[in-house]
Amino acid sequence: MLLLTGEYQHVVDDKGRVLVSNKLRNQIDAEEHGANFYLVLGANGILCLYPEKCFEQLVLSVAPGATAPDEAVAFERISFAMSSKIELDNQGRLLLNERLRKRAGLKEDITLVGVRDHIELWNTQDWEQYLSDHMPQYQQQMTQARQFVMQQQTKEL
Numbered sequence: 001m002l003l004l005t006g007e008y009q010h011v012v013d014d015k016g017r018v019l020v021s022n023k024l025r026n027q028i029d030a031e032e033h034g035a036n037f038y039l040v041l042g043a044n045g046i047l048c049l050y051p052e053k054c055f056e057q058l059v060l061s062v063a064p065g066a067t068a069p070d071e072a073v074a075f076e077r078i079s080f081a082m083s084s085k086i087e088l089d090n091q092g093r094l095l096l097n098e099r100l101r102k103r104a105g106l107k108e109d110i111t112l113v114g115v116r117d118h119i120e121l122w123n124t125q126d127w128e129q130y131l132s133d134h135m136p137q138y139q140q141q142m143t144q145a146r147q148f149v150m151q152q153q154t155k156e157l
Helices: 051-058 070-083 098-104 124-156
Strands: 006-011 015-019 038-042 047-051 082-085 094-095 109-115 118-123
Touching: 006 015, 038 098, 047 051, 047 098, 051 070, 051 082, 070 082, 082 109, 109 124, 118 124
Parallel strands: none
Antiparallel strands: 006 109, 015 094, 038 047, 038 082, 047 118, 109 118
């Protein structure tokens, strides 16, 4: 199971490249999750970087019978069109496709966020606003999760 964590601020250089921090890259086992990545326009217009095996699992998990045929076709068409298989350069930099970068509204200052099985690329200002907007909800959920874990541990004793 892959559990990518952390937030890392970077700058997109004049050639459209951004460094993917060693701290993030070292969390990914290339043998288990693949050595390459897919750059994908994800939910809510957020640009996502998936290790190749995680991306394959994601796009292949949409079962044909689970949605209407025309919805499955649309998902498949758009998900593959909005994805690019990429490799990081020797310095760990990612070249951002200009079209995807524009669609995601990415500017120069970005924050890379580890989100379980992928890395999200956010404008730093947008990320800070998202945190501000969602922090009370997060704190409540974390409190509930801790209470649940403590109850389970008490039952085991």
